[in-house]
Amino acid sequence: MSSGKGKSREVLTSELVQAARRSATMAVLFHGAIAAQFGLSATDTRTMELLDRLGPQSAGEIATYTGLAPTSVTALIDRLEARRLVRRTHDPNDRRRVVVVREPEGAAGMNGHYAAIARTTLTLLARYSENELRAITEFLNESATYAESAVAKLGTRSARTLPAKEERERKQRPRASSRRRRGE
């Protein structure tokens, strides 16, 4: 291994895996920091992502996606609407349905952050050859696809939202038990 010039392939791949994990962690923190700025909970954030990816959704669809009770979805939409991130509309074909659409102006703040990182990314890209660009894109897409399937298996529902009874079972907090016993 380690043939004269560069690092062995093994080293290169393990460095890549490590970099991928670091990058993923930072992505999580980055999104979390933005969400925090807007006072969004995890559910709020996921809903915004949903609207972002799939476009306007009805309250019921949001309920299905988030696993929330209809009641909670109403409150959820209230929260987002209060922050001017979305707007309620009515489906002209079925006026019972409330369709939630993103409010572009309100979302501008969030998009600003994303735009900034996109701009920076573009400058980073100058140094790569076209083949390298292709390789990077391909890698990003493939790992995203894997993550997508993993998320599908795990389910997206948050713990607090779980059936709530199963959750209640597994609960016996030791309450920090007995600290302060002499010998560590």
Next chain:
Amino acid sequence: MSSGKGKSREVLTSELVQAARRSATMAVLFHGAIAAQFGLSATDTRTMELLDRLGPQSAGEIATYTGLAPTSVTALIDRLEARRLVRRTHDPNDRRRVVVVREPEGAAGMNGHYAAIARTTLTLLARYSENELRAITEFLNESATYAESAVAKLGTRSARTLPAKEERERKQRPRASSRRRRGE
């Protein structure tokens, strides 16, 4: 632009940016799904990440990092300990201090997911040349570094944890006002 053969550089870069965003989103959802499985709140998750990145931390350090009151940190550690994700230890040099360390067995469940994705990543990597591997790694690291600085600017504290008074000011929920008015 668009010289015969492939896509123009412009197209390639914009595809890459899009892929990066998708990848980041999936990373967020992936981490969120795992956290949900373990019934971890946002604060819990961030604390785990902290321990993961910087190693064992004292309760006070966790308080500083999360911006939580000492009381809340005790409760936080209780929660994590109840789920067997961390363990309390004493600093031998200052036995007042409670040092929180990750519990490897308890964390195995979480690590299992990460290990799985790492394994999959490795198989994805077979098809790339060494130069491409280097390019991908470099890109991941650079964008992570940017995200890192962005997070530092934004601050990591969650909205609920904010001074709590400023937060209370900006609050007048329309409470879904009056839906159900006849004409849309």
Next chain:
DNA sequence: TCAGATAGTTCGATTCATAGGAATATTCGT
């Protein structure tokens, strides 16, 4: 050595956000 400072925990009371259930209003489809 001893007084004061530190680190963390406990307790009680309180606030707040988010979630769920039951009942209700509106609209759709037949």
Next chain:
DNA sequence: ACGAATATTCCTATGAATCGAACTATCTGA
């Protein structure tokens, strides 16, 4: 006109966080 579907309101429950104050164990400096 009736039953189902859709979303809302009202009410309640729970978890997470706060504060203040008391307390324990430990360290530090005069």
